[in-house]
Amino acid sequence: MDFVNQLQKKQETFIPPLENGSRLTRAEFERRYQAMPEVKKAELIEGKVYMPSPLRFNSHANPHFLLITWLGVYVAATPGVKGGDNATVRLDLDNEPQPDALLRIESGQSQISDDDYVENAPELIAEIAASSASYDLHEKLIVYRRNRVQEYLVWRVYDRAFDWYQLEQEEYIKLEPDTSGVIRSKVFPGLWLQVPALLAGDLATVLNLAQQGLASSEHAAFVKNLM
Numbered sequence: 001m002d003f004v005n006q007l008q009k010k011q012e013t014f015i016p017p018l019e020n021g022s023r024l025t026r027a028e029f030e031r032r033y034q035a036m037p038e039v040k041k042a043e044l045i046e047g048k049v050y051m052p053s054p055l056r057f058n059s060h061a062n063p064h065f066l067l068i069t070w071l072g073v074y075v076a077a078t079p080g081v082k083g084g085d086n087a088t089v090r091l092d093l094d095n096e097p098q099p100d101a102l103l104r105i106e107s108g109q110s111q112i113s114d115d116d117y118v119e120n121a122p123e124l125i126a127e128i129a130a131s132s133a134s135y136d137l138h139e140k141l142i143v144y145r146r147n148r149v150q151e152y153l154v155w156r157v158y159d160r161a162f163d164w165y166q167l168e169q170e171e172y173i174k175l176e177p178d179t180s181g182v183i184r185s186k187v188f189p190g191l192w193l194q195v196p197a198l199l200a201g202d203l204a205t206v207l208n209l210a211q212q213g214l215a216s217s218e219h220a221a222f223v224k225n226l227m
Contacts (some may be wrong), residue, residue: 018042020051026093031205041086044096045139059157062129064100066198067155070206071101071126074191077214080106080226083187089118089125091147097140101126103188109148123187126153137163145172150187155198162195183211190219 014034019110024032029044043050047157055061068085075083084102085188091097092112104110113119129136144152145167152165152172164183165172177183185191192213194224197205212218 007108009113016051018051020049021068022049023047024049025095026037026090029096036115041098044094045135045143046167047094052095052137053104056114059130062201063155063157066201067101067126067128067153067205068211069203070193071103071191073207073210074188074214075103078188078190078219078223078226080223084122087118091121091143094114095147097125097143099125100128105192105226120172121147121149123149124151124153125149126155128157129157131158132155132161141165141172147171150163151185160191160199162199190214190216193221 015032018029018032018036018039024044024047026044033039039051041052048181068083071083075081078122082104084099084104086098086100087102087112088096088098089102100121101124102118103124104118108123110118110120110122118161122146127136127140134156140174141152141154145165148167150167152167154163154165155161156163162176166175166186167173176182181194181196183193183195190213193207194206197203197209
């Protein structure tokens with residue numbers, strides 16, 4: 001009887017590991033993820049577990065660094081806006097992504113839960129994707145649109161392309177750079193990006209334009225409205 005009780009207790013406390021492709025509820029996904037501290041990134045998209053492969057330097061780590069630096073400069077000059085790197089986001093019962101970067105307005109549409117997760121959609125999400133074949137431009141795009149992420153940025157490294165989507169009337173509209181290669185955020189006034197410079201890894205040019213955006217009248221008005 002003692003052996004049977006021990007076996008039953010062991011079965012009750014055993015937590016199965018996360019496995020790529022598994023179909024789970026959000027609660028079960030979180031239970032398994034929290035039991036595997038060695039796993040650095042796992043996402044639940046439409047009820048399916050995605051566990052990316054180890055990340056390479058040129059195809060992910062360096063672009064990620066450049067993107068975070070650009071967004072960080074904006075946050076540093078914009079009280080009331082917070083940024084995140086690989087933060088778990090509870091979007092809905094079937095979706096808990098861990099985007100490469102995000103911006104959220106503290107008084108906006110997302111909140112920080114008691115257990116320190118982002119709940120509901122932040123205003124901006126950015127992802128580093130290998131190519132247009134990535135689930136970042138398919139499953140995730142649909143999920144982010146449905147949950148009303150206002151701006152969605154995808155850097156397609158292998159394609160040497162940068163996609164910037166803005167939510168308009170419940171659809172994502174792809175923003176195109178102007179003649180000088182610049183895209184300007186409509187949700188975060190003053191957030192300006194020189195796309196060719198970013199794709200070329202020219203961080204100095206990217207940050208020079210970023211400072212111009214921060215010095216603009218629209219950014220000053222945005223900050224005043226947030227205070």
